[in-house]
Amino acid sequence: DQSRVFEIKIIEYFENHKLLIATDITELYQLAQIRRDFVANASHELRTPLTVLHGYLELMRDMPHEGHWDTPLEHMHNQTLRMRAIIDDLLTLSSIEADSITAELEEVDVPSMMQHLHIEAAQLAKPEHHLVFEVDACLALKGFTEPLKSVFMNLISNAIRYSPDGGEIKVRWYQDEQGAHFSVSDQGLGVAPEHIPRLTERFYRVNKDRSRTTGGTGLGLAIVKHVLEKHDSHLQVSSVLGKGSTFYCRFAPARVILLNDFE
């Protein structure tokens, strides 16, 4: 029956014997699709009224008004920006899930991307942060440019935001026989072991209040996870509470492109 969806697992259970298990997951698949469409439609519908609110708030903020309105107007304006960021991230997630980045693989010039990210990171960082970028200037990747940029930027901006007292933030892009590697290490808050497996869930936060005030959407690592899956990679986290964290991912050698140093 071609309208059903199956999950196929092959299990090796004895020398040269394989067991093929097909599970009918049609209902699960349809439910996931309904959820995806609902989130995408709801996010899309919320965007227009929010744009109107945002526009009027900006107008009111910039028009002559009594001084005691300054703070409330500034707060409302900031909150509409936050809602906008959440809606945009929800739309990004649904479009990744709907496979809309199965387009042509591109040659991603990671070294020059890192230069831009370094500039963006310096704008986010506080004077107490010490940014270190160690980048292999010849190492590019087969992948999807904009989604990968958002993966790297999400991890770098988290490292900055969750190191409130500063410290070194080290970004590395290097290769060895296992492929290309990206890592971000910080000396910040760290994450307790029980939270680590859940970090890539939507809206999962270790400390809800802190995350809200630091301006995240709660969707960053969910986006990272999905984009990495599209690159056959996954996020790894090692962290010590109170000492800092390293977020890391690897790309298979088949994805590596070496740029000519002399060009």
Ligand code: ADP
């Ligand atoms: P948020 O917008 O809340 O930052 P993310 O999906 O990017 O959402 O991250 C989820 C949670 O993972 C964060 O709320 C935070 O608790 C934790 N986290 C992410 N990066 C770090 C880090 N570098 N150090 C400590 N905790 C982190």
